[in-house]
Amino acid sequence: MNVSRRKLLVLLPAAAVAWEHVLAGTPENSPNYKETEHWWGMLLDITKCIGCGSCVRACQLENHVPDGYFRTWVERYVVRDWGFEHISVDSPEGGKNGFPAVTGEMGKSFFVPKMCNQCADSPCTQVCPVGATFVSPDGVVLVDKKYCLGCRYCIQACPYGCRFLNPDTNTAEKCSLCYHRITKGLTTACCESCPTGARQLADLKNPADPVHEFLKTHSVQVLKPHLATGAKAFYNGLDGSVR
């Protein structure tokens, strides 16, 4: 490339302005939304999940999740007799197309929808070397695609296996709790499409949210509570065999 000194001096301020724009980022899209007034979580009711896979399909369509990767998925547990140690779990295509009926001796069987637990003290954000993943002021664990190096530390750190490396962008990806929707007053794509209400978006800072009444009156559990991750994906009817 042949650039004269004069041309370079003309180009420099333009480049500076462009870099300024990159540094400043895109301005806030939802002017009426205040991060400090919300604390998001999710209620997942195993007693209502029918394993139809609507949530998995909706998530893929809403967030352009590449085929074979999942921000949310559904697992089917089969527990024969009382053998917690001999469970079988399957999730064909993440449960996207439902589940074929199991034949033979069945025992106890149920569906468990899985997703990012939106931990308040998340192990995944703590290991990020560059500050590309973080817990937002409203309690959602997010990934900054522009800052992510693709080092995969967070993928190893997540005890729930909720992260993956997007093969197109080579950046870490996970459930964003449809941050682009909840900041506009909408519910998440999975909650919107769940036909039985097995998934419900929960705003733990909003006293009018029915989640508070539900949490008070039901035996609710989070996954792997012994890890003290501050998980905010609350499961109703969670069987002891679920890992």
Add this chain to the structure above:
Amino acid sequence: MSAFKDTGHLVRLAMAFVVGTLLFFVARGFLVPKSFGQYGHYRGAALGEIAAQPISYGGHEVCETCHSDILDVKKAGRHAHVACESCHGPQAKHTEDPGSVVPAKLDTAVLCVRCHEANHSKPMDFPQVHSAEHSSGLKCDTCHQPHTPRIEAKGKK
């Protein structure tokens, strides 16, 4: 004063150190995004960028502004709590431009069994059928209207 003899090399080293430190801070000020540290150890502007992603599912409230007739029918039936886009798929584009973006007609033979095909793993109180025995190949909407699936409701639309 003999201790401070021949200190030229120390001064030069100190100068190089000072210049290096200054350069580091200038470069850092230039390279670190402005919003980094606004809320914590991350780029604050990322929140707005993630929130700016376009939506695909419009949300059932939008459907209700135009399709209140169907909503009235649906409210009375057992599918009252099923959101429109649960069956009809993402329709945000349709809500923006209802004239030219028309949702596809659904095939009840495929649609209904997604939820209602009998499966031991489903909750017992959820209505399920063995579709092959139940309708012997007939499409579900031969008898059931998806918006109000109870059979006696047929004819009311």
